[in-house]
Amino acid sequence: QKNLGLLSPEQIELAKMLVEMGQSHLFQHWPEPGVDDEEKKALFDQVARLNSSYPGGLASYIKTARELLADSKAGKNPFDGFTPSVPTGENLTFGDENFIKFEEAGVREAQNAAFVLVAGGLGERLGYNGIKVALPMETTTGTCFLQHYIESVLALQEASFRLTQGKCQRDIPFAIMTSDDTHARTLQLLESNSYFGMKSSQVKLLKQEKVACLEDNDARLALDPQNKYSIQTKPHGHGDVHSLLYSSGLLKIWEDAGLRWVLFFQDTNGLLFKAIPASLGVSATKQYHVNSLAVPRKAKEAIGGITRLTHADGRSMVINVEYNQLDPLLRATGHPDGDVNSETGYSPFPGNINQLILELGPYIEELKKTGGVIKEFVNPKYKDASKTSFKSSTRLECMMQDYPKTLPPSARVGFTVMDTWLAYAPVKNNPEDAAKVPKGNPYHSATSGEMAIYRANSLILKKVGVKVDDPVHQVFNGQEVEVWPRITWKPTWGLTFSEVKNKVTGSCSISQRSTMAIKGRNVFIKDLSLDGALVIESVDEAEVKVGGSVQNKGWILENVDYKDTSVPEEIRIRGFRINKIEQIEKHYGEPGKFGLTV
Numbered sequence: 001q002k003n004l005g006l007l008s009p010e011q012i013e014l015a016k017m018l019v020e021m022g023q024s025h026l027f028q029h030w031p032e033p034g035v036d037d038e039e040k041k042a043l044f045d046q047v048a049r050l051n052s053s054y055p056g057g058l059a060s061y062i063k064t065a066r067e068l069l070a071d072s073k074a075g076k077n078p079f080d081g082f083t084p085s086v087p088t089g090e091n092l093t094f095g096d097e098n099f100i101k102f103e104e105a106g107v108r109e110a111q112n113a114a115f116v117l118v119a120g121g122l123g124e125r126l127g128y129n130g131i132k133v134a135l136p137m138e139t140t141t142g143t144c145f146l147q148h149y150i151e152s153v154l155a156l157q158e159a160s161f162r163l164t165q166g167k168c169q170r171d172i173p174f175a176i177m178t179s180d181d182t183h184a185r186t187l188q189l190l191e192s193n194s195y196f197g198m199k200s201s202q203v204k205l206l207k208q209e210k211v212a213c214l215e216d217n218d219a220r221l222a223l224d225p226q227n228k229y230s231i232q233t234k235p236h237g238h239g240d241v242h243s244l245l246y247s248s249g250l251l252k253i254w255e256d257a258g259l260r261w262v263l264f265f266q267d268t269n270g271l272l273f274k275a276i277p278a279s280l281g282v283s284a285t286k287q288y289h290v291n292s293l294a295v296p297r298k299a300k301e302a303i304g305g306i307t308r309l310t311h312a313d314g315r316s317m318v319i320n321v322e323y324n325q326l327d328p329l330l331r332a333t334g335h336p337d338g339d340v341n342s343e344t345g346y347s348p349f350p351g352n353i354n355q356l357i358l359e360l361g362p363y364i365e366e367l368k369k370t371g372g373v374i375k376e377f378v379n380p381k382y383k384d385a386s387k388t389s390f391k392s393s394t395r396l397e398c399m400m401q402d403y404p405k406t407l408p409p410s411a412r413v414g415f416t417v418m419d420t421w422l423a424y425a426p427v428k429n430n431p432e433d434a435a436k437v438p439k440g441n442p443y444h445s446a447t448s449g450e451m452a453i454y455r456a457n458s459l460i461l462k463k464v465g466v467k468v469d470d471p472v473h474q475v476f477n478g479q480e481v482e483v484w485p486r487i488t489w490k491p492t493w494g495l496t497f498s499e500v501k502n503k504v505t506g507s508c509s510i511s512q513r514s515t516m517a518i519k520g521r522n523v524f525i526k527d528l529s530l531d532g533a534l535v536i537e538s539v540d541e542a543e544v545k546v547g548g549s550v551q552n553k554g555w556i557l558e559n560v561d562y563k564d565t566s567v568p569e570e571i572r573i574r575g576f577r578i579n580k581i582e583q584i585e586k587h588y589g590e591p592g593k594f595g596l597t598v
């Protein structure tokens with residue numbers, strides 16, 4: 001009461017709301033007016049921010065939190081009444097007729113698409129000190145994830161333009177969701193690299209706000225242990241992307257521009273764009289309102305399972321069931337063994353890789369009803385079985401793949417399964433945890449993420465007829481991985497199977513110890529035998545034909561230990577560094593036709 005004079009009329013309204021919502025502990029400890037006045041006002045500035053950034057305001061947040069905390073305490077099953085079953089979707093095999101047909105349809109549609117990267121997470125599991133999108137995707141060229149994503153979108157844009165003979169030339173919009181943890185560093189990475197060749201107007205950053213932490217089952221907001229004039233906050237999850245896209249007006253802008261698709265993807269999957277053209281083709285051909293990309297999933301792997309849930313009352317939906325919920329759900333519904341592999345060696349439920357393709361029209365219609373609010377959950381860590389107090393404060397969270405939960409049964413919700421080697425190699429786990437992953441399950445580390453790029457490129461070249469030697473097995477940071485030749489190329493060189501096929505002819509071979517980096521659009525490989533390292537860089541206007549026999553000492557992988565702090569963090573989390581001993585390296589900086597026969 002005594003401090004009311006410090007507050008503006010709006011702040012007094014907020015204070016009343018907090019008292020009504022049982023939050024007076026936030027200011028009960030306040031000293032007399034005149035002491036810490038600025039800090040007191042700062043608390044209310046923060047309350048105003050928390051109130052305006054949450055749909056329905058803080059009162060709604062606290063109310064939902066109480067309900068969810070009560071359900072959690074009572075051990076209520078979020079899937080009560082639902083029976084899980086394996087849904088049907090589209091299964092694609094790389095390079096076959098069907099795949100090529102979908103790829104072409106997808107490239108055609110790409111000019112009607114917008115891309116959304118969710119990159120607000122710090123990646124606690126990875127423990128890397130920088131932002132994840134700045135990490136090199138592979139260290140042969142050192143290209144970081146963000147550069148690769150932007151170059152892939154630009155390559156798709158051009159390919160789409162070419163295929164439709166320029167009927168409609170549009171810059172594909174690219175939005176990035178950031179958070180306080182990642183925003184400044186993401187912007188700096190873009191600005192200091194001239195947006196990696198994209199127009200800065202094509203890129204939009206949307207910052208998600210954190211939400212208030214909760215200290216007990218009554219949803220009392222937690223004060224920051226370091227600052228009693230500040231409410232502790234934590235990330236709300238990637239589900240925020242929907243309300244942000246809606247409230248920022250971006251979706252409307254895209255709709256007015258005639259776009260048809262919105263593609264969502266995560267921060268560290270270097271393979272993703274190899275799967276995008278075909279899956280967009282599936283969306284367009286099957287007219288899916290929601291299409292989730294999926295890969296075969298090993299039981300208990302830390303990726304969600306795509307599941308059909310059918311309720312006793314007849315409701316049914318196809319939805320991701322998060323990895324920690326799938327096992328209890330199965331056990332509770334007549335599958336006593338829970339989440340186990342079938343005779344195929346994989347879980348019968350396809351693994352969600354959180355790449356979603358939404359059709360814009362139905363998406364906007366749905367968001368007009370919901371404002372983009374996604375069903376939340378709470379995951380408190382209780383001190384003991386009485387579930388009366390928490391080990392540390394908790395908060396509400398939401399996930400972008402839960403968007404279909406509010407859709408009517410008439411919505412066309414499907415999924416597209418592709419081979420893991422082609423579509424999914426995220427970098428999520430630190431070396432220590434990765435080394436403990438059960439044998440046969442993927443490491444999802446910087447080591448496996450980089451090796452997966454080389455494997456995918458090798459397998460793609462094999463598929464177009466190149467003789468690529470088998471990999472060797474090596475151990476880096478305690479993880480045994482397949483080491484294929486280190487083959488990389490720019491997205492403009494080969495984004496689809498057909499593009500790669502057009503660039504490689506004759507009889508070609510690549511030995512296991514080789515490195516090949518193609519950094520140019522019009523590089524044509526014919527009758528090349530590579531045993532060593534070859535790097536070709538060219539401007540778009542140069543056409544370069546490469547062939548002959550390359551034999552040199554090449555680039556070799558040397559082990560480094562992740563604990564060796566004399567090595568940069570980006571390198572030591574992989575467990576190896578590349579020693580560039582000898583190579584053929586050519587740069588074609590002028591327009592024209594060139595031949596390189598070694």
Ligand code: UGB
Pocket residue numbers: 118119120121122123177179235236237238265266267268302303304320322323352353354399401426428
């Ligand atoms: N992210 C945000 O942008 N904001 C946030 O508040 C949090 C995250 P994680 P997670 O593909 O392997 C997901 O932490 O949540 C971004 C799916 O839920 O890497 O453990 C963050 O920057 C799961 O079903 O993943 O698990 C990153 O880009 C499965 O598909 C993205 O959200 C799993 O990913 C994912 O965040 C997977």
